[in-house]
Amino acid sequence: MRARIWGSRGSLATPGPDTVRYGGNTACIEIALSDGSLVILDAGTGIRGLGLSLDGRRPARIDILLTHLHLDHLEGLGFFTPLWEPGTDLHIWGPTSPVQSLSERIATVLSPPLFPVHLTDVPASVTFHDAPQGEWAIGSATILSQPIIHAGPTVGYRIEEQGRTLAYLTDHEPALGSDLRSVTPEWISGFSVAKRADVLVHDCQYTEEEYPARMGWGHSSTEHVATFAGLAGVERLVMFHHDPMHGDEQLEAMLGRVRDLGPDVADVALAREGMEFDLSPGAAAG
Amino acid sequence: MSEATQQRSIVLILARDLASMLATPMLIVDAEGTLLFYNEAAGAVLGRPFNEAEPAILGDWARAFDPRDMEGKPVAMAQSSLGIVLTQRMPAHRTLRIRSADGVERVVESTAFPLYARADEFVGGVAVFWGKHEEG
Numbered sequence: 438m439r440a441r442i443w444g445s446r447g448s449l450a451t452p453g454p455d456t457v458r459y460g461g462n463t464a465c466i467e468i469a470l471s472d473g474s475l476v477i478l479d480a481g482t483g484i485r486g487l488g489l490s491l492d493g494r495r496p497a498r499i500d501i502l503l504t505h506l507h508l509d510h511l512e513g514l515g516f517f518t519p520l521w522e523p524g525t526d527l528h529i530w531g532p533t534s535p536v537q538s539l540s541e542r543i544a545t546v547l548s549p550p551l552f553p554v555h556l557t558d559v560p561a562s563v564t565f566h567d568a569p570q571g572e573w574a575i576g577s578a579t580i581l582s583q584p585i586i587h588a589g590p591t592v593g594y595r596i597e598e599q600g601r602t603l604a605y606l607t608d609h610e611p612a613l614g615s616d617l618r619s620v621t622p623e624w625i626s627g628f629s630v631a632k633r634a635d636v637l638v639h640d641c642q643y644t645e646e647e648y649p650a651r652m653g654w655g656h657s658s659t660e661h662v663a664t665f666a667g668l669a670g671v672e673r674l675v676m677f678h679h680d681p682m683h684g685d686e687q688l689e690a691m692l693g694r695v696r697d698l699g700p701d702v703a704d705v706a707l708a709r710e711g712m713e714f715d716l717s718p719g720a721a722a723g
Numbered sequence: 724m725s726e727a728t729q730q731r732s733i734v735l736i737l738a739r740d741l742a743s744m745l746a747t748p749m750l751i752v753d754a755e756g757t758l759l760f761y762n763e764a765a766g767a768v769l770g771r772p773f774n775e776a777e778p779a780i781l782g783d784w785a786r787a788f789d790p791r792d793m794e795g796k797p798v799a800m801a802q803s804s805l806g807i808v809l810t811q812r813m814p815a816h817r818t819l820r821i822r823s824a825d826g827v828e829r830v831v832e833s834t835a836f837p838l839y840a841r842a843d844e845f846v847g848g849v850a851v852f853w854g855k856h857e858e859g
Contacts, residue, residue, distance in 0.1 A: 535842060570844075584733040584840070614740030622730065624739060629730040 438578065438598040438716045440636070441467045444483020445708035447608070447642050447656070447678030448509050455684030460710030462486070463509035464607050464678065466638065470598055471717070474576025477501045478594060478605050483710065484513035488520075495519055500575050502568070502582075503531035504607055505591035506542050514543070515552055525561035530582075532590035533567040540565040568592050586610050586626040587655035593630040601716035604634035604671070607678050612661040613653060617668060631669040636714050639666065641676035644691060659694045667700035674700065677708040732846040734838050735759065742849075753847040756781040756809050768831065768854045770823030781805060788821040793830075795820070804835035808848035812837045818855075830855040 444450075444462030452461035463481030470476065475496050477484065480503060499519055504510055519525040531539045540556070543565070547556040556563070568582040581595040585606060593606040611617060611626040622628045631637050642656035656678065657665070666674040676695065679688055692707050706712075715721070731739075735751065739760045742749040748765035752758055758781055766772040769788070776784070782800035790798045798819060800806040807815035814836040822828050833852035840846045 533841060583730070586733065586737065614737075614744055624731055624736055626733060626736055 439469045440603055440714040442708050442712045443487045444481045445677050449681040450482045451681040458685040459688055470576045470578050472577040475499050479510040480514040481509050482513045485516040488518035498526040500528045502594050515547055520559050520561045523560040527561045527563045530566045530568045532592045534590050583630050586613050593627045595630045599718045602634040603636045604631040606639045608655055609640045610655045611665055617664045634671045636673045637666055637671040638675045638677045640678045642678050642680045659691050663695045663698035663700040666702050673704045674702045675706050675708045732840050734840045734846050738849055748852050750850045752781050754845050758784050770825030791820045804833040805848050805850045808835045808837045
């Protein structure tokens with residue numbers, strides 16, 4: 438499996454000179470499986486570029502795994518070119534809600550007056566699925582989804598193929614109400630999704646100074662993500678969901694802070710657009 | 724998936740987080756009735772902090788408190804507020820007389836309600852309670 442980040446920003450797309458190094462597009466990661474299957478994590482604005490890149494190599498079936506339906510994870514879907522191609526067999530997975538189906542919730546955004554075309558009128562064949570609680574298969578990968586702590590129904594995804602694992606916990610506040618160091622792992626949100634992953638892509642929106650005023654908003658601080666990654670025993674931590682108020686220099690200061698905290702992780706990096714991970718058997722995850 | 728492990732429902736995790744920050748006595752069981760957690764305030768009413776409680780099914784654990792109704796008749800676990808949650812999956816309120824682990828007899832008001840993670844997924848129950856008064 439190979440992964441490529443197309444958007445790593447949180448909350449709001451943030452183009453401009455201050456975000457050149459890590460990018461301004463919101464959440465989207467491409468996962469290319471060894472059997473040719475294409476899995477996409479979230480449909481933020483980064484999915485526009487991903488869709489364009491598929492010209493001439495688009496598989497018949499595409500699976501999009503949505504962690505939740507906040508706009509920064511959904512707003513690119515209408516600009517995903519395969520959605521407008523009749524031959525596309527698009528499967529969209531997302532968290533369940535006790536109130537509305539997944540298609541109904543997505544259609545509130547992809548329909549007038551917020552969008553000119555109704556979701557039911559797009560040329561592609563679109564099938565909606567509630568993300569199961571537990572494991573299922575897409576192509577040659579095993580997927581695990583579990584509800585996690587964020588504002589509203591949200592899941593994290595763990596993707597495993599050929600013994601290599603990528604965990605995706607983009608909007609996640611496991612430290613809400615918990616001292617992560619004082620509870621056993623079974624009581625830590627997202628732990629089983631992240632446990633011993635080769636690559637953990639995790640929310641790191643706030644500095645420790647910013648977090649107290651934003652507690653309960655569903656995101657993690659530098660200290661939280663360092664603690665969580667260390668407890669989960671991951672190989673590589675990728676800090677994700679960059680705050681739209683943070684420019685490149687601020688992000689690099691946060692990276693330094695996480696490294697200073699010294700989680701027992703082989704590598705810590707900032708997510709950036711264009712970053713790739715080769716998770717083939719035997720390959721280093723860089 | 725070799726490395727993934729079972730973990731508690733996010734609803735139970737959030738319930739425990741809430742309980743741990745509440746001054747209101749609160750106790751949590753899973754869908755099978757296994758005692759998962761009670762907070763410090765509950766420990767004060769029960770006469771024993773949670774970290775000294777033995778892992779147990781609620782019925783076995785609760786028997787140690789000799790629950791009785793206000794006429795002094797023993798109350799079966801299925802008739803307690805949490806017992807009703809577990810067996811009938813509906814909210815319930817009861818008044819009980821218990822003998823706490825510290826030897827104090829207390830009258831306890833208890834309101835319990837079921838926790839559903841999804842409409843068809845019962846994951847446990849929560850009881851909030853408070854001691855009305857002590858009788859020596």
